[in-house]
Amino acid sequence: MNRKKLLAVAAVSLTLISSTAVAEITFRNTITGEPLDMSVAKSGGNETVFQQFKETGKNPYNGDKEAIQKGHDLYLPACSGCHGHEAEGKLGPGLADDYWTYPSATKDQGLFEILFGGAKGMMGPQYVNLSTDEMLMIMSWIRDIYTGDPKKAKWLKK
Ligand code: HEC
Numbered sequence: 001m002n003r004k005k006l007l008a009v010a011a012v013s014l015t016l017i018s019s020t021a022v023a024e025i026t027f028r029n030t031i032t033g034e035p036l037d038m039s040v041a042k043s044g045g046n047e048t049v050f051q052q053f054k055e056t057g058k059n060p061y062n063g064d065k066e067a068i069q070k071g072h073d074l075y076l077p078a079c080s081g082c083h084g085h086e087a088e089g090k091l092g093p094g095l096a097d098d099y100w101t102y103p104s105a106t107k108d109q110g111l112f113e114i115l116f117g118g119a120k121g122m123m124g125p126q127y128v129n130l131s132t133d134e135m136l137m138i139m140s141w142i143r144d145i146y147t148g149d150p151k152k153a154k155w156l157k158k
Contacts, residue, residue, distance in 0.1 A: 024054045025109060029117040030102055036117045045133025053136060059108040061140035062155065071141030074134050082122060087145060092123060098148025106154040111139050 027036040049060050061067035076085070079092075087095035102119065104110025115135045118125035126135060143155060150156070 022055050025057050027109070027113050027116065030104060030110070030114050030119050036113065041116070041127055042129075042131040044131040047133070049136060050132045053108070053112070053132075057107065057109040058155070059112075059136050059139050059143070061136050062108070062143050064140060067137045067140045068144045069141075071137035071139070071144075074130065075138050075141055078126065078129055079138065087142060095142050096145045096147050098146075098152045106152060108139060108155050111142070111155075112136070115139065 027038065028034060029036055052060050061071070075087070079087075082090055082092040083095055084090040089095075093099075093101055100106060102110065102114060105114055112135060114123070115126045115130075115138070116132070117127075130138070143153075146153060
């Protein structure tokens with residue numbers, strides 16, 4: 001095979017490979033927009049659930065009673081000191097109402113990006129303490145205690 005043909009074959013096989021692989025979401029830092037380095041993520045928990053989240057951008061734990069309970073147990077030591085026991089707000093903003101500093105938080109992808117990569121000031125990246133599975137559970141609890149306008153709950157939309 002000559003060089004030209006070889007290149008053509010290579011190009012075709014590359015296209016085939018990339019079209020069969022399932023697309024994954026690129027998570028970005030909420031403040032800088034830079035892609036988040038997912039290689040620093042703490043492993044553990046249900047990797048299948050996180051994989052599903054990476055492909056759909058929807059938290060599979062939303063509405064799952066057991067995950068919501070675990071999420072609450074994790075929220076208390078990890079977040080309540082700054083956000084309040086019922087996420088009513090303290091040093092950090094309330095997380096149960098429909099006012100968001102970062103409107104991206106109305107989607108699960110955006111909420112995850114804030115948790116994993118942090119935001120400004122005291123809101124540091126949470127990957128240091130929590131696995132991605134644990135973050136998804138905390139997120140399911142935050143969605144569960146939502147008191148805001150259901151119309152603004154973008155995570156419920158298809
Ligand atoms: C040391 C204090 C501190 C801890 C611990 C902390 N946060 Fe925060 N959080 C903040 C502050 C301060 C802000 C506001 C940052 C900003 O505006 O950029 C914030 C912002 C946020 C936001 C964005 C809210 C909005 O209105 O857009 C979310 C979501 C959030 N935190 C969730 C969490 C969760 C969940 C945890 C636990 C895993 C957590 N935080 C732990 C202090 C903290």
